[in-house]
Structures are given as C-alpha cells and as structure tokens.
Amino acid sequence: MAQPKGTVVLAYSGGLDTSCILVWLKEQGYDVIAYLANIGQKEDFEAARKKALALGAKKVYIEDVSREFVESFIWPAVQANALYEDRYLLGTALARPCIARGLVGIAQQERAAYIAHGATGKGNDQVRFELSCYALCPKIKVVAPWRLPEFYQRFPGRRELMDYAKKHGIPVPVTPQTPWSMDENLMHIRSGAPVPSNPHVQSSPLHIHCVPVKVTNTGDGATRSSALELFVYLNDIAGKHGVGRIDIVENRFVGMKSRGIYETPAGTILYHAHLDIEAFTMDREVRKIKQGLSLKFSELVYNGFWHSPECEFLRECIGRSQEPVVGTVRLSVFKGHVYILGRESPRSLYNEELVSMNVQGDYEPADATGFININSLRLKEYHRLQSKVTVKQDE
Amino acid sequence: MAQPKGTVVLAYSGGLDTSCILVWLKEQGYDVIAYLANIGQKEDFEAARKKALALGAKKVYIEDVSREFVESFIWPAVQANALYEDRYLLGTALARPCIARGLVGIAQQERAAYIAHGATGKGNDQVRFELSCYALCPKIKVVAPWRLPEFYQRFPGRRELMDYAKKHGIPVPVTPQTPWSMDENLMHIRSGAPVPSNPHVQSSPLHIHCVPVKVTNTGDGATRSSALELFVYLNDIAGKHGVGRIDIVENRFVGMKSRGIYETPAGTILYHAHLDIEAFTMDREVRKIKQGLSLKFSELVYNGFWHSPECEFLRECIGRSQEPVVGTVRLSVFKGHVYILGRESPRSLYNEELVSMNVQGDYEPADATGFININSLRLKEYHRLQSKVTVKQDE
Amino acid sequence: MAQPKGTVVLAYSGGLDTSCILVWLKEQGYDVIAYLANIGQKEDFEAARKKALALGAKKVYIEDVSREFVESFIWPAVQANALYEDRYLLGTALARPCIARGLVGIAQQERAAYIAHGATGKGNDQVRFELSCYALCPKIKVVAPWRLPEFYQRFPGRRELMDYAKKHGIPVPVTPQTPWSMDENLMHIRSGAPVPSNPHVQSSPLHIHCVPVKVTNTGDGATRSSALELFVYLNDIAGKHGVGRIDIVENRFVGMKSRGIYETPAGTILYHAHLDIEAFTMDREVRKIKQGLSLKFSELVYNGFWHSPECEFLRECIGRSQEPVVGTVRLSVFKGHVYILGRESPRSLYNEELVSMNVQGDYEPADATGFININSLRLKEYHRLQSKVTVKQDE
C-alpha cells in the first residue's frame, strides 16, 4: 500500500470504470468517498451504494439532484434555446456542472483535499468537471486517473481494465458498456426505442411562464406541473415517439471532432415550444440580441464554463429577457417529430388586426413607401458609385 | 382614360390580384408589360400569357429562371445554412430578388420607367421587390398599387376586387385564393399532402461539393445531378413525406409579427445535409465565424437586402468558407422528418484515431491537465476576489 | 388664419429656426407651447422665454434636465464605453431622447395632441426625437415642418427664413448660425478654443463606482463629486486643453454619409477613464460579451432607439456588468490628449504576484505547455489535411 494521501471524493457512477478507479485510488493511498448524483439516470442506486462500500469506499453519498438539475441547469438552457453548433442540446454538458457542484459540496463538508472523476483525457467532460470544481473551490485538487500515465499505461485497453476488475471482485458487465456509459441523465436518455409504427398523435398544450410550468395530454387528460415531473413526463411521451434523436459530428473543446449520437426527447420538445412562445411574445430586436447571447451561452456550456463569471452574466441577461415569455403552445409529437399546432399568450405581440390584409387599422401604407425609399438610399448611392468606377475602368 | 404615363413592367402572377392591377394600371394611363417568372410554381404559363394579353398587356414576358433561382439564390442560402429566426428557410425571401432581377432586365430592355407589383403594403415582399429594383437600377420608379390610396381605398376588401374582376372579364377563382397566393416557388411549395401512413424509407446519399451536386435514391437507383433536377427531385420525395412543414410566428421587417405556414421539403433536407457535411469538414473556429455571418445573411435576405453591398460581401465570405465542404451524406426521409445516417468526405477533419479512447495516438493526456489548469486560472482569480468582496461585505 | 388645430408642444431652442417654426405653427392654427430643455447649452434661458412669449407662445416651459441628462443618459453611455463607428461619443444622440421625454411629459400634462421639432428631413435628430416620442406615447402626432412641403417649399434657403423672421419680428442673428446650432449640450460643447501653447499638466484621480463619483485636481485640490458638477468641471478643464475634438465622416441612419466636427471634452476623459478601470476589474470574458453589447447599444442610441425594448434590455445587461467596476484612475490632460497614469481598485483582478516573472506563485509553467499543445491540436489537424489535399492536387 502506498503512503496515505488524504481523502478524495470520487464522482462514482456505479459502472466498471469508476469502480476500478475507486479501487485504484485506494491502492494509491487515498481514502475514497464515493459520490453518486441522481440526475435521472436509470440506476439501482442502493445496489451502487453497496457496491461502492464493498469496494472499500469510506463513505458513499447518493444525492438526488434531479429537481435541481431540471430547475437550475435545464431551465436556463431552455430559456436560451441553447444549441451547440446548431444541433446539440447539451444534455451531457448541462449535467456536469450540476454533479461538480455536488462533489465540491461534499469535499468541503468532508474537508477532502481531492476530487476524482473517471472522464477520459480526450473528452469534454474532464474539462467540464474540473473547470466547475476549480471555479467553485479554487484550492481543490483534481485527480483524473485517465490522464495519469501510471493509470492509463496500466490500463491501455478494456481488457486490462476487466482483468483488474475481476481480480478485485468488481462485477463486470455481461455486455460491454459503450463509451457513453456515463452520459445518461434526465436531459439525455438512452431509450433507443424504435419509432412506433402506429402511434397515437399526442396533442398537448404546454404552458410556459418564463420556464415550462405545466403540460396536459389532451388524449388522457394527464397533467404535470412540477418541473421534474413535467420533464420526466415529456421524456416518456416523446421518447416513445423517438423524438430528438440525432447523429452528429461535433467539435470538442480540446480541438478534435467527434461523433455523437444523442437522444433528447423532452429537451427537443421544450426547445421547439420555447422558441415558439418566445417568438410570439418577445420584441424582434430583443430577440436578436438574446440570440447572440444564447449562441455564446451554448458554447460556454459545452466547453465547461457553466460556473464562470461570463456564463453567470449571460444567464442573468438571458433570464432578464424572459420576463414576457409567457403563454401556451399546443403541440403534437408524431413519429419522431414535434409539431407546433398553435400558441396563445396574454403577452402576445402578435396583433391580428395590424397584420390583417383586409383591415388597414392604424397602419398607413404610404409609410412603407418612405420606409423603402430611405432604406434604398444607401443602395442607390452605392450603385451610383459602382457605375462610375466601372465606367472608369472600362475607359 | 387617364393621361398616358409611359410603360410599366408588372410582376404578373396570373392570379386575381395582379390581373386586376394590370387592368387598373391601364386605366391609369400606363402601357403594361407583364412579366411572369417561372421559379418552379405550378402554373399554366401559356394560359397566363393569353390571359394577360386578353386583359390588355402590350407584351408578355414569361421567363424560366428556375435554374438560376436554384443556382444563384438557393445554393448560397444552403451554403449559409440560412435560417431566419431559427426556423424559417426563407423560401419566399429568396425568390423576390430573383424575380426583381428579371423585372429590371425587361424594364431596361424595354426602356420602361416603371415597375409595378402586387405585394401588399404591410408585408415583406414589397420591400424585397423594391430594394432589389432600386439597387439594380436606382432610377427606376416603382408603382405599388396596394400602397396607393386611389387603389386601396377603391378595393378595401376582396369583394370589391372580385366585382372589379367580373366587370373587366377577369376570371375569378372558384375557391377564394389564400393570401399567400403569390408565394409558391421551388423552395417553397404548397403540397399540403398528408403524411403517408405507411411510407417506404428513402435512403439517399447526397453529394455536396461546395453545393449539392448529386443525389441517389438507393431504393430505386434514381439519380439526379443537375442543380434544378436534384432540387425538384428532393421536393418530390420529401414533399410526399411531409418534410419541412412549419407553423411559425415571425417578425416582419416593417415591424409587426405575422404567422407563416411554410412547406420547404428540399430546402429542409439540404439544410440538414449541408449542416452535417460542413460540421464534418470545416474547422471549428471558421465554422463559428461563418455561423455569425450566416445569421446576418439570413436577416438581410429576409429583409430584402439580397442586392446590397453587405449581402454581396457576406456571400463572398461565406462562399470562401465552403471550399472544403465536400462529401456525401447518407440520409433518409421518413414520416415528416429527415434523418442523417452517416457521412464521408475526402476533406474530413474527423480523425478516428485521434478521437479513439483506446488509442493514444499523438495525443498526450497530460496536456489536457495543463489546458484545464490554464483555463481555470481566470476562474480561480475571479473566485478569490469574489470571496474577498463577500467577506468584506459580511464584516 | 387657419382652422384651429389644437395644441402643439414645440421643442424650442431660442434660435432662428424654431422661432420661425413657432410663428409658422401659429399661422397654421396651432396653439403653441414652447418647451426648452436645459441640457447644459450656453443660453440665456430667460431671454428665450421672453422671446417665445413675444412670438405668441401660449406657454413656455423651461426645464433644467441637465442633472437627469448626465445621470440617466450620459452615465449609461460611459458605462457602455459607447462609441459609434469607432469614433463618435454620441453627444447629440444622447440628448435627443432626454429632450423628447420632457416634450412628452409636457404634452401629456397639457393634453396636447401634437409635438413639433425643428430637425431637418435628412438628419438623425428627427428620427431620434420621433422614435422617442412614439415609444413613450404612441398616440402622439409629430409635426416636423422641415418635412412638410408647405414649409420647406416656402423656405427653400436661409434667405427666405430670414425674410420671414424679419417680417415677424424675430431677431435675426448677426452671424449666420451654423447648421449645427441645435446641437450644443453638456456632452457636446462648442468651445473651439485653441489648444493652449503652454498649459499646466492637470493630474487628477477620478473615482468610479459603477459611474463616475468624484474627481480631484491634484494641482489646486479642487474636488467635484455630484454627477453634474463633476461633468461640468471635466468639460472646463479638458475643454481648455482641446481634448476630444474630432473631424469625422459618419453614416447616418437615413442612409447617407455626413461630416461631423465634434468636441466632447468630459466625455473623452470619461471614455478613457472608464475603459481603464473596467479593464482592471472586469473578467476578460465578461468584458468581451459586454463589448459586443456596447457596440449594439451605440448603434441603437445613434439611430434614435434609446426608448426601445432592445435598448432598455442592453442598458440592464450592461448595467449588471458594471457591478465590479470600482476604482480610481489617475490621469492628466495635456495639449489635446488624455493620458492614463495609473489605476487602483479594491476590485482589481490584476494580481501582481501571479503576473510577476520572478515569482512563480501558484502558477505552474508546465501547464502552459499543455495549454499550448491542446490549442495547437486543431491547427495541426488542419495542416495535416491541407497537406494531403495539396499533395493530391499536385499529383
């Protein structure tokens, strides 16, 4: 056994990797506290607890942060219409700072000097975990075994890891786990269910009051109105329909491209619903500014900067923009797709009379002439000069 | 009859409105040349020609600009991944500057001092037509009857217009035309077909070489490789599947919100396919800059500034970014949705070995530690100061 | 005399133009209430009051809004480091919405249906006045004589205006007033004083606590700490040194380029001082986001959108970013230029130890290696591909 090194709080998933890491950390001389955050993944948490204790964890914390995850991490992303590189709804990226906050909390409570995680050395999650930890507790030290030569040279492949597991009594999964094993959470599921061949169309009014507040299934009258229940319900419904599955190539923060296959049913519905009610209630120019902020927000979240001054600043700005975003969107999910059927809002800026082609209202069509003429002034001047230049060049 | 006023080139659609406008312009003393651009709308062009002549048009020009529309207007939009307010693929907005170019060409050829159109006084199309006309030919004068009191007060509603039509022998449609009657074009269809209940999945590799160059239907081996044929084919296939239908509220340039129901099958496929191959081949940071340019491009196109120095500048910049965007995307359309199945490219920046979790390659995991540490420096400093400030405030 | 038309509140400056407009409005049948805002211009306000009454104004309101101008309009611009097109400090643009607010207040108080101003039909000020008025009171009607044919055709040049003035007993200035006559205000002076040949250097610590709060002249110990006094004092000192004079070509909102000669002494000092303390105390990435917001803010203010949802949104976001911007800048003004001599702040993010080349501190130089290597990963991949492509093309 190695020299005692103090206490480490390990982000424990219950799976093969972090189980091996748990044992390995003990070998290195650490007292290991296992921290397992419930962020909505399908997991037998009590079994995981027993497993961690059996492997030698000094303590095991299992914390249900799923409500916090929805309210403090997913809701801001919904408000931002957050989308990384036009496609990715940031399911994994949102979970990391939530878990990191839990890790840091336990580390402070237990006066542990170290935090450890099982994220690999090429991925985004290591960055997301660690930037969050350092931002919340600058003096913490992170142990990332997959970046330590003594670890990754010992475990160059799955086989060595499984040998190690067997040797230390760590249950080895029958089917080899996918590399994405850590990623499941509320936002980011792994149903993989086939799109049903003959589904019922689900028509649901979804109420938004800055954040989603209620959903009703008009089919069976089911209603969900707490953040967590609403989100879980949408995941169920939309997951069955295969909504929100994508196969993309994305750009990691560390500079490489990687392929990602994601499934984000509730997130996809809420993306479309929020976009819709926002367009309905938000001033055009505020929207445009907010869109720029959201682009930046998405990039920051993806890159792991949730807990940063700039991301906090953006959340405040975006949050401020949401004050009028109130209303109800009617939508249906049908064979892999979300359809917006209509919307209504007490804060609607849509003015039926103003836009009508049969009613003039206060609108004076002659004004449009002036508007167009003034807008064309610059274009005419440009053309005038271009012609002069062209003529000169032709001479 | 009024005083002779000279020649006007009218953007003629063959429908009720522009037929009435044709007659009305003649009443005002204009010689009317009807111009009808074929941009892929379903129309009996020869019937329209006869109708215009019968109504008193001095000449009728019917110009097939559909290929030009695809190559010079739709392709740049595909390259830009152009999307207005996160949802609208700009089908109508792209057609206007294409038609306007035709109008101006005829006006110059015929030495006509005027151009007329049937766009309403509250919409975007008036702006798009006129900004294009003024940009291309600053001295042209535009007659927009729907903004002239003598016209719109005479025709306050559909009924008055239909009375006028009857009186002047203009055939009146049996079913009242929708307000969107002018909008159909290649990019922007009006199938409204129901999503088929039991469709065949269509799997197609789509080849992109800066612009779409070939599509093959793996089901029946059908291949299309000219721009126009490819686009029409995708419209057919995807239209049958109900791909690309949206119901949105959008912000018009003149400052009001309006509702739009659009159907853009080929455009939707190409949006997803191009996004995918671009992510695969374009450097991350180039992509981010280009994304900002595209956002601006979409806004400009929507607002009618296609023919402007800034839009031209953007097209050049975006075009320059497309040089590496080469490859093949395999996709399927299925019940209203496009699925990307995979992609390959000789210009791929995706490096399977680099990203692999089992092969280290040239990648040194320890570097990620330094990367994270340096990225956290700023966050730690910020936290350090915040703590000081908070402590002070607590004292 | 014309038909009575109701009451109009006129933005009155005391000068030739608005005096003529006052009389002309009466001729048209309006009851005219003159409104003269004191925003720091050099003016004999009592003389102006008498003049307006003598010309037939029903009432005259002279309102000292100079403090409000500094605190509610100039301070937000200082916080934004607002600069239009990289050079213009927006002196005139900031005053317009302030005056407009006063105009609307009087109009509402007096139940006047109209507001009138003397801004020309080609300029920015008409837009700034009117957008503010409409935003604050949508039902108000604006009378802009310089855009009415009956007015501008009657007064095609200065001579006709002066004839009219003479005829109606309006005192005519001996030296013809410059076209910029309306523009003077606190932010935007007209000293034109020569730069002194042998000035004393003025060294002044300037204290900022989100907004400027105190300035001390170390030469004579003079101190100013109310917003208005501080601003006036800086104008005096810096004005004597010719600080902040520029000769530029700018782009008007209506689409033409125009030449502007501006003098903004206090504004220039505060621009540099605020920039400096902000760089000292604000996180790098927050600053970058805020810089983008400020760019937009400057454009909006220039274009007249101060009173708009988007500008309000930006002011809130920018204001939020200013919380840590606290400290003291030492600076000197010397022969036309402001020099920053140093700065200090309790919220400084500048960490002397961290940056020192002689002390390592917590900084681990090896981390920089990892940081650079990871940052170069993408560049190496790009090069690798480029080489492949080039080789292929060469074959």
Added chain:
Amino acid sequence: MAQPKGTVVLAYSGGLDTSCILVWLKEQGYDVIAYLANIGQKEDFEAARKKALALGAKKVYIEDVSREFVESFIWPAVQANALYEDRYLLGTALARPCIARGLVGIAQQERAAYIAHGATGKGNDQVRFELSCYALCPKIKVVAPWRLPEFYQRFPGRRELMDYAKKHGIPVPVTPQTPWSMDENLMHIRSGAPVPSNPHVQSSPLHIHCVPVKVTNTGDGATRSSALELFVYLNDIAGKHGVGRIDIVENRFVGMKSRGIYETPAGTILYHAHLDIEAFTMDREVRKIKQGLSLKFSELVYNGFWHSPECEFLRECIGRSQEPVVGTVRLSVFKGHVYILGRESPRSLYNEELVSMNVQGDYEPADATGFININSLRLKEYHRLQSKVTVKQDE
C-alpha cells in the same frame, strides 16, 4: 556534457536571456542554430552574430524580414483597424508569427527537429511562437526553457542568470534589461522620448490604396512610398511627437491581467488614417460586418492564432472589404496626438449634394416620415402591450 539531442533553431535576440539559453541548450546536448530576425529593432546585428558564434552556435542566420513584417503582418492589421480590448495595437503580437515563420523555414531547411525560444511561461509570446510553429510544421518540437523545471529552478531570478552569464563569458548589460527586452520591433518602438515642448505641426497627406502607399510631409516635401520606408518615416515623425503611447492593463490569453506600456507611433497614425478613409468609402453595413470580423481578428492575433484557418479566413474576408478603401487623408501630428484634417477619395460615398440642407436633390423629406413611422411601429406595439400588462398588474 549531455547526450546529443539533435539540432535546435533558437529564436535569438542577442540579449542576456537568449544568450544564456543558447549556452544552456548546448549543455543539454543540442546543436544550436541561432536565428535572429530583423523586424526593425535597434540592434547591432553583426555584433549579435559574432556573439552567438562565440557562445557556440553552430550557425547563425540573420534574416531581414522587416519589409515582409510590414507588408504581410502590419498591413493586414491596419486594414482590420485591429485593436485588442479597445486599446492595444498588437505591436508585439504581430511580430511573433513573422519570426516564427522564419524559424520554421530555417528548421525545415536545416532538418532541425527542435525550435527554442526565450519567452516566459506566463506570457503571450510563448503561445504565439508555438502555435505558429505547430501550425506551420506540426511535427516540430518546441523547447521552451522557461517552462522546464530544470531551467527555471536553476534560474529562479535575474541574479542566477547573470552569474551564469558571467561564468560563460556572456556580456552582461550594465543597466539591467527590462522584462520587455524582446519586444521592440517596427510596430512597437521604445523611444520614450519626451514630447517636444515646441514642435512644428506636421501636416501630411497620407495615401491609401487598400494599404498605405505614400506619405508626403508638406513641411519639407519629403515623400515615402515603399511600405517599409513609409512606415519607418511615420515612426520617426510621430515618435518625436510622442504619438501612440499608452499605459494599459490587458488580459493575457493564459488568463491573467498584466500591465503594458506601449509606444506605437506609426501604427497609431495609420490606425486613425485608415479608419477615416474607410468610413469615407465603405458602405455602412459592410463596415459594420467588417468591424465584427476585425474584433475577432484582433483577439486571434493577440492570442497567437495568426497562422490558423480562422485567422486566414478573416484576413481574406477583411481583405475583400478593402477594395474600395482608396484615398488620401490629410493629418497632422502635434504634441502626442494625431489630428485628421480632411480626406478625399475617388471612391467616396460621401455625397455633398445629398447631405446638404439647402439642396433637396433626389431626396424626398416625406420619405423620412414613412421611415420613422414604420420604425416606430414595433415600439408602439410594445408600449401598447406594456401598458396593458401594467394596468393588469395594478388592478
């Protein structure tokens, strides 16, 4: 002596640090080739060559890249109006990729596997050197002694370095060199000369044709028209006047704030001159887009990404925007400041007649009414809704 390690090309400055590094590298077993780039610094290059050889350099390359530096690095920055964090003209940042290109060229020519430099582990220059090297030659290996424990622990302070220097016969400067010793170059001088008390005003027309092409001193008729001569001449003239000195706090890429004192005489003149002629000739909206690109460009250059796909892309886009930027700016430098006196251009978009208040020209003032009204539509709608909401809340 250590094991032979192969050949390293050292970025040699002739100063204390890189001289010590040269000797130290030899101690480590490297064959050292010294590379000294002439980028305009005041240096006795032949003395430096002798010194390097005397210290054991296998070869010494002294390359005059000053013309290339101006034309390929400074000119693009002038075109961009490049300014980091609103103040820094990037003098040092521009030189690094120029030197790095030279280093890589020699390394490839000499088949050296290594490049070494004397930049410290906390600064920007290490990043700039290395990113450039890796981008241009991915397989190169960089030796950065100030980041190697065996080096920096041996030389924790200046004293140890000077002891080492004395021991190895390296001439030690009498006055201790400042930490900025490596930074001098054409763009970024170190005159420190006092501002003259009684200077002659220098009035100079400066001709720009996409890049600066000629300057004439109207005082003595002196003319310079090659890129390098023109730049050196402006440095002389403006340097004497103390133009372009700043004392700032800036944000380094590695995450810390640092203080910088810079003097950039020619760069400052060209910044103002180019800004002016650009505003005169470039369309407003093109300018706005280009301004956004320049902001990004400046950040990239500061952070060391000159040789990156995104920076290359930006240079191409910005370069494309410069086509109309042609003309002559008259300016004077006077006591630390540059004054723009006027400008003219065959490509001017300034239309004196259009902007005149006495000539209507083609401009129709009534159009401005429509323009304002349409622009106010959105503001009125917003107000209407706000009032409703407020009323409701008051109830």
